Structures are given as C-alpha cells and as structure tokens.
Amino acid sequence: MKLEELDRFLNTYTESERWHLQQGPQVLSPRYQAIARTWFAGREMYLFRFKTLLENRYVCVNKESRFTHIPEHIHTVIEFVYVYAGHCTQMIDGREVTMQQGDICLLDTQVPHSIGYLGAEDIVITIEMQKDYLTRGFLQRLGNNGIINNFLMNALSQNAAHDQYLLFKKREENPIHGIIQHILCESYDPGLCSDKMIDAYMVLLFCEILRQYKNQTFSGDPGTRWKIVDILDYIENHYLTATLQETAQIFGFHPNYLSAYIKKETGRSFKELIILQRMCQACFYLSNTNLPVCEIAQKVGYDNLGFFYKKFEHLYHVTPSHWRELQHNG
Structure with missing residues (x-):
C-alpha cells in the first residue's frame, strides 16, 4: 500500500x-x-x-x-x-x-x-x-x-x-x-x-x-530549574574529570543535595554514573576499534587494569575480550 x-x-x-x-x-x-x-x-x-x-x-x-x-x-x-x-x-x-x-x-x-x-x-x-x-x-x-x-x-x-x-x-x-x-x-x-x-x-x-x-522529563521538584537529563549530559561529556563537588557548583546545588537528587532520579549514585559512562565508552571502543584492552582501560580513565576488569565484569558479566568477541559475532 x-x-x-x-x-x-x-x-x-x-x-x-x-x-x-x-x-x-x-x-x-x-x-x-x-x-x-x-x-x-x-x-x-x-x-x-x-x-x-x-x-x-x-x-x-x-x-x-x-x-x-x-x-x-x-x-x-x-x-x-x-x-x-x-x-x-x-x-x-x-x-x-x-x-x-x-x-x-x-x-x-x-x-x-x-x-x-x-x-x-x-x-x-x-x-x-x-x-x-x-x-x-x-x-x-x-x-x-x-x-x-x-x-x-x-x-x-x-x-x-x-x-x-x-x-x-x-x-x-x-x-x-x-x-x-x-x-x-x-x-x-x-x-x-x-x-x-x-x-x-x-x-x-x-x-x-x-x-x-x-x-x-523534568524534575518532579517545581523549584528545580535543571532537568536530570542536563546533569547526565554534563557527566556524559566530562566523565574523565567530573567530580561531585564541581558538578554541584555548576548546577547551583549543594553536593549533598545533588547526590541525593541524582540517586532519586536515576537509582544510581554519582560515582556509579561515572563508572557506567566509562564502561559505556569502553564498550564503544571494544566494538569499533582494535585497540588492546589495556589501552582502552587507560582511555576511559583506569590506570589499574585489574580494577577496570572488575568493574566491567560486574556490569556486563563477561570479560572485555569476551564482550568484544560477542559483538563481532553478532
């Protein structure tokens, strides 16, 4: 038709x-x-x-x-x-x-x-x-x-x-x-x-x-002029350097308030969001480049390769190398 x-x-x-x-x-x-x-x-x-x-x-x-x-x-x-x-x-x-x-x-x-x-x-x-x-x-x-x-x-x-x-x-x-x-x-x-x-x-x-x-998607708090998505966007673009204190200052919040607000809206802590964004970026590198895992870990902010493996496996239940293999095999 x-x-x-x-x-x-x-x-x-x-x-x-x-x-x-x-x-x-x-x-x-x-x-x-x-x-x-x-x-x-x-x-x-x-x-x-x-x-x-x-x-x-x-x-x-x-x-x-x-x-x-x-x-x-x-x-x-x-x-x-x-x-x-x-x-x-x-x-x-x-x-x-x-x-x-x-x-x-x-x-x-x-x-x-x-x-x-x-x-x-x-x-x-x-x-x-x-x-x-x-x-x-x-x-x-x-x-x-x-x-x-x-x-x-x-x-x-x-x-x-x-x-x-x-x-x-x-x-x-x-x-x-x-x-x-x-x-x-x-x-x-x-x-x-x-x-x-x-x-x-x-x-x-x-x-x-x-x-x-x-x-x-606006915050349920009518006194809050920022959308949670704006905050997430900032974290997504500054995940290598962002801190809770710096992010709170940029959006005009007290760090404790921002921490509680993020947890309420996303179910994750500020630290967990940073880790999640780093792992998401690592997944992008694993899927779209041939970079070795150790280099990818450094690019997303981890000098300790063992810690990177621990966090990756906690989120995805497979090693980075296995994840890459799964993606390449469809």
Whole structure:
C-alpha cells in the first residue's frame, strides 16, 4: 500500500463502523460477548488478551472503530494509542486524558482505561506489543552507549512496568506520524519481509519517543530549574574529570543535595554514573576499534587494569575480550 492510499483506506467505513452507525453509539459490538470480564481495582471491566493477534508475532496494529466507544478494560500487553486524525478522550484509571492529532500514549499492562465516542473524523490507531518486546529484548536493541540512553530507556521501561502511562504531545515537526504511516502500510498490505520492516520501523518509533521523552522529563521538584537529563549530559561529556563537588557548583546545588537528587532520579549514585559512562565508552571502543584492552582501560580513565576488569565484569558479566568477541559475532 502506498502512503497516498493510506488516508483513503483509513477513512473508508469498515463493516464494524457501518454496523455502529445503524445501531447507535451506546450499543457495543457483539464481539464483546466473547470477551472475558475481570474484577480489577474494585470494579468489573473487560480483559483484552490479544492472544490470537499476537500468537505468532510481537506487534499487531489496529484501527479503532468509529461511531462507538470502547468501555473500560485492561490489557495483558503494552499498548500505544495514536491519534492519526481528529481527537479522542481516554479515561485512564479515572483521569480524563484528551488527545489531539499527532499525540501518542504508551499504556502499561493492567492500566484501566476507556476511549470515548469516536466521530467520523477521529482516526485512532492502537499498536499492541508483548511486554517482553519492550522491557527486555527490544529496548536493548536501541543501544546503550551512554548514561542518558541508559536512564531514558530504564525510565521508559520502568514506567511501563508499574501500572503507568506516558503521554507524548505532538511536536511542530512530527516524525512519528510518518513512521506510523509506514507501519500501517506494511500491516494492512503485507509484502516480502513486512514483519522485518515493521520491526525496523518500531525501532525508529521508539528512538523518536526517547527523544521526546528526553525533552519532556523534568524534575518532579517545581523549584528545580535543571532537568536530570542536563546533569547526565554534563557527566556524559566530562566523565574523565567530573567530580561531585564541581558538578554541584555548576548546577547551583549543594553536593549533598545533588547526590541525593541524582540517586532519586536515576537509582544510581554519582560515582556509579561515572563508572557506567566509562564502561559505556569502553564498550564503544571494544566494538569499533582494535585497540588492546589495556589501552582502552587507560582511555576511559583506569590506570589499574585489574580494577577496570572488575568493574566491567560486574556490569556486563563477561570479560572485555569476551564482550568484544560477542559483538563481532553478532
């Protein structure tokens, strides 16, 4: 399917939509009779499992039917809700969330939510994925070359593991829309290697979401004008020389406050972040150069080769040489 055909395809009434136009907005589709209900958070709601759609794949794509609503339910999978056109209103665990065209929402498993009535102009796309696809196997593929990526991916996956949702508002330039268009084209008109293409576009989608998450992640303390990502960026660029005292002075904090703030936001101490960044840089050298391990250790700030080996193996559970071999062998 070509991109110019996609809008026409999405706006064409489906059989379900024609049925809802005849029955009225309050009548649920007969398919709900076969969907299990469960007692959750003190009330009864539907349980969407997606067993059939995800039986032999990690990702499935769906256009939600217009001229109806989706009653309160929970998922056993991770879900993206993307407003392709128009708008939609979700109730997420009792909180009203209004989404406009271009907004995307990441919902964890076990998050009670519903979607209000969708009119003729409201095109809402959902992308379901098995949780392992996000929390383990998939995010690791995005790379771990620095403490910022490490923090952002952990934040995203941890939020998606604690009954949460993340809302990303449309930016003036919206690369997400084009990425989702390609995912839809491959899903609705599959061809050779479509599953691989969708997988590749999902990587791009997550990379763009990580960029937006970086721009939206502010400290929970309204009196703090610095984002944690700014501090991580400084540590990432000055990992060979940065000290807690110097970093605190640059950002206008007392060293004790900065230490506690970093620990709260990242789950790691300042010293641990320095070590992590050094090891990330060592991994880059191991993957992309033929430098001997002893020289790499010196380049990332370790004159004591034994200490470098100890810290590397503690983080990656293999020796630097074995790590290099694994990377070269794919």
